[in-house]
Amino acid sequence: MALELCQCERESDLYVPRPTRVTRVKPQTTLETMITLQFLDGADLGHRPGQFVQVFIPAIGEAPISICSAPNPENTFDLCVRKLGDVTSAIHRLQGGEVIGIRGPFGNGFDMEALQGHDLLIVGGGIGLVPLRGVIQYVAQHREDYGEVTILYGFKTPAEQLFRDELDSWVTEGQMDLRLTVDRPHPDWSGHVGVITTLFPDLKLNPQRTKALVVGPPIMYQFVITECRLKGLADDNIILSLERRMRCGVGKCGHCQINNKYVCMDGPVFTFSEVKHMWEAI
Amino acid sequence: MKPRVAVFSFTSCEGCSLAILECENELLDVINLVDFVRWREAMTETSDEIDIAFVDGSISTHEDVRKLQEIREMSKMLIALGACAHTTCITGLKNRFGMSQVKEIVYGPDGAQFDTIPARPLRAVVPVDFELPGCPIDRGEFLRCVRDLALGKKPKLPNYPVCVECKRKGNVCVFFKGMKCMGPVARAGCGALCPSFGDYCEACRGFVDNPNEESHKETLTEHGLTVQEVMNYFTLFNAYDESQI
Amino acid sequence: MTVRVIDKQGVRRLVENLQQEAKVVAPHRREGENQWAFQEVTDPDQICLEYVTTCLPPKEFAFPTRETLVRYRLGDPFAAEAVIQAEPIVLFGVHPCDIYGLQCLDIAYCDEHCDPNWVARRAQMRIVGVDCIPDEWCFCAAMGTATVDSGFDLFLNALGDGAYLVEVGTEAGEKMLAGLELREATAAEIAAVKKRLTQRIKRERQIEEDTRNLPLRFTGKAQSPVWEKHAERCYSCGTCVLVCPTCICFDVVDEVSLDLQEGTRDRVWDGCMLEDFAVVASGENFREERFQRLRHRHFRKYAYLFTKYGRPYCCGCGRCVRQCLVHIDPVAILNDLIAESKGGATRGA
Numbered sequence: 001m002a003l004e005l006c007q008c009e010r011e012s013d014l015y016v017p018r019p020t021r022v023t024r025v026k027p028q029t030t031l032e033t034m035i036t037l038q039f040l041d042g043a044d045l046g047h048r049p050g051q052f053v054q055v056f057i058p059a060i061g062e063a064p065i066s067i068c069s070a071p072n073p074e075n076t077f078d079l080c081v082r083k084l085g086d087v088t089s090a091i092h093r094l095q096g097g098e099v100i101g102i103r104g105p106f107g108n109g110f111d112m113e114a115l116q117g118h119d120l121l122i123v124g125g126g127i128g129l130v131p132l133r134g135v136i137q138y139v140a141q142h143r144e145d146y147g148e149v150t151i152l153y154g155f156k157t158p159a160e161q162l163f164r165d166e167l168d169s170w171v172t173e174g175q176m177d178l179r180l181t182v183d184r185p186h187p188d189w190s191g192h193v194g195v196i197t198t199l200f201p202d203l204k205l206n207p208q209r210t211k212a213l214v215v216g217p218p219i220m221y222q223f224v225i226t227e228c229r230l231k232g233l234a235d236d237n238i239i240l241s242l243e244r245r246m247r248c249g250v251g252k253c254g255h256c257q258i259n260n261k262y263v264c265m266d267g268p269v270f271t272f273s274e275v276k277h278m279w280e281a282i
Numbered sequence: 283m284k285p286r287v288a289v290f291s292f293t294s295c296e297g298c299s300l301a302i303l304e305c306e307n308e309l310l311d312v313i314n315l316v317d318f319v320r321w322r323e324a325m326t327e328t329s330d331e332i333d334i335a336f337v338d339g340s341i342s343t344h345e346d347v348r349k350l351q352e353i354r355e356m357s358k359m360l361i362a363l364g365a366c367a368h369t370t371c372i373t374g375l376k377n378r379f380g381m382s383q384v385k386e387i388v389y390g391p392d393g394a395q396f397d398t399i400p401a402r403p404l405r406a407v408v409p410v411d412f413e414l415p416g417c418p419i420d421r422g423e424f425l426r427c428v429r430d431l432a433l434g435k436k437p438k439l440p441n442y443p444v445c446v447e448c449k450r451k452g453n454v455c456v457f458f459k460g461m462k463c464m465g466p467v468a469r470a471g472c473g474a475l476c477p478s479f480g481d482y483c484e485a486c487r488g489f490v491d492n493p494n495e496e497s498h499k500e501t502l503t504e505h506g507l508t509v510q511e512v513m514n515y516f517t518l519f520n521a522y523d524e525s526q527i
Numbered sequence: 528m529t530v531r532v533i534d535k536q537g538v539r540r541l542v543e544n545l546q547q548e549a550k551v552v553a554p555h556r557r558e559g560e561n562q563w564a565f566q567e568v569t570d571p572d573q574i575c576l577e578y579v580t581t582c583l584p585p586k587e588f589a590f591p592t593r594e595t596l597v598r599y600r601l602g603d604p605f606a607a608e609a610v611i612q613a614e615p616i617v618l619f620g621v622h623p624c625d626i627y628g629l630q631c632l633d634i635a636y637c638d639e640h641c642d643p644n645w646v647a648r649r650a651q652m653r654i655v656g657v658d659c660i661p662d663e664w665c666f667c668a669a670m671g672t673a674t675v676d677s678g679f680d681l682f683l684n685a686l687g688d689g690a691y692l693v694e695v696g697t698e699a700g701e702k703m704l705a706g707l708e709l710r711e712a713t714a715a716e717i718a719a720v721k722k723r724l725t726q727r728i729k730r731e732r733q734i735e736e737d738t739r740n741l742p743l744r745f746t747g748k749a750q751s752p753v754w755e756k757h758a759e760r761c762y763s764c765g766t767c768v769l770v771c772p773t774c775i776c777f778d779v780v781d782e783v784s785l786d787l788q789e790g791t792r793d794r795v796w797d798g799c800m801l802e803d804f805a806v807v808a809s810g811e812n813f814r815e816e817r818f819q820r821l822r823h824r825h826f827r828k829y830a831y832l833f834t835k836y837g838r839p840y841c842c843g844c845g846r847c848v849r850q851c852l853v854h855i856d857p858v859a860i861l862n863d864l865i866a867e868s869k870g871g872a873t874r875g876a
Binding site for chain 1: 596597599601603604605606607608609611635636638639640641642643646647749775776777778779781783787790792794797799804805806807808809811813814819823826827830831834835
Binding site: 315441442498 | 593
């Protein structure tokens, strides 16, 4: 036999989406909607916050989407998507009750165990908050394992604010310090105004204890990372999640490669130390 | 409700709208997806309530301009059907001449009475939602387009050159057979039809988004074409130039 | 292991025997000068074992240019199943570089997750290798792939007059020879083949560096002017990646029947040299410029995957430069980088 290398188990269903019921649809903004999913067989997705799944809409196609919830006893998971392409537009047309397909979870996700005992600075720009919601839920579930938690959430206009009805509970039940900002003044907004970095001067952080989790558009990273470094955070303690368009999710198709890393296998979560020498990363 | 579809023709051979009728094995499926409500070549009924208008032909008279604007008004979506509507195809070759000269050449001394303007693609006159390229259109691409619209998907064209399709088919490169080819800059989607049948690509589907035109002009020259011949290769199906209008 | 000799008639009988149990694919001549392709053998006399290289590498028989991965029926719920189609196949007349290429894909396709379609096809694939005839573009000697010591069931080295030395690589290979009554090769015959190979390697194009050091030569080369220089005439046509025996990348496209009853998810060959390869959902293209794509391809072949898997992801077959209309040449690029790197070191010292 010519193939001598393969000792692995056959994964015959590697590319086959698993039927998954849409149990709830919860529109967020004009651009984003959130769906709750459960496998038809009731199985647990078995994910970590920060991982992603490949969402398959029959007859339309497949797209990688961040999971935006923490594991829960009901074995459901949430996806919050912006309407951008065919698959996400089709997700926006879902009414609830439909069966769609899921592969995954894929990627490394946030290492929640490694974050235990640390203060967390969670920085979400726009839909960057989506994968961080899973982290926030996880921390709320295991609140005693983590130190002080500060959430910075910035968005362009008040209408683009996600998870509105949950934010209060993050503060009260989750005992987290939540600070919101909109990019520019707006008649419907009485809170802080300015890009997300304008929230940094007022922050009191213990740089030795703090891990920053930063997710947002590419342009945001450079500025937020600079602020984190100015606060004294080491590059190992600045943790990012990068977006690429995976086709396979399993390290084969090549589309998500950034320098020598596959985002689907090595990421999407990286420390800044890992990516700062990768010229294609941010 | 099925989308209401109409087909219109302007300056062209109408081969592209005919190509729809030639989808004989698939037409029954197509009419399960959409309702044809207006199509001069295929039916007598007519309607002004149109969801999707497929329009073939270039726009080359003042009357064409007015009619196309009307079609745009009455249609939710307007799709250019084929090379004439997309790039003006060979109807754009007349744009190199003055219009009075063109009339004289075609109709003789009495030509002056005819209404003609430099040929232009649809998008030069009205906003176009999608362009199905090719001379003629690729029937498979048309069918996928109809299916995608029925499914609520955006139809897409490949943004890679014909070389990709030649390679996927294992074709011997046209240049290695002693011919010259526009494949490296031409938009794929035809399945490299001409090179697969012993011919060369003439870029009837237009160019990829960012063709390396300078490089290809050099390549064609290196393979023995004169400057004029290189220009002919580039303009046979892609003569339309905004600055000449 | 004894080395035996198979004559012209023996080769014919071998092929016919193999055809009893498997589809046999071998190089055939095609129209145009010096053009070959792997095709299914219908008449063993049409096989052309003395050839330079084929247009497409033999990976297409385990990783077809287009294949269905998943088939599904629409409905509530939809029903999807994996599509894995494999059949016994013998690739007859594969050059060492292409054998090396197949091994590269074995490694990458079985790393962490195991690609079921690749593995199913490879499990039923037998390889009969053959020594090659290099042309001016080959650089297998520089890549260390002029010979391979594994990855084949049988390997043939030409002796002239249609006769070959036969080396057996596997038990399956030994079985292929059953009933052929081959004589043992003489010491002189073995020596002649070795001598020819040595001379062939000397004639080939060289890289001015030990191959093992290539990843090092890429260190700090992201901003090198080499990339823009060599990308100037690049079409981004993808020819180099599509004809590459070690390129693995693919796209997945959705097909749905016109009656909207069923659909498939198909993978098609794709490549990082194509403009839209690194476009993400928001529309941003992380490798927008030609030189960025050329740079990525070469980093991937000679640095990233080399470091990850311990071997260059280039087999030196030369297909990329041979089929490139503007002859963008990895050997020239590597030598430019090496010269730049060595020159830099001298200046720095």
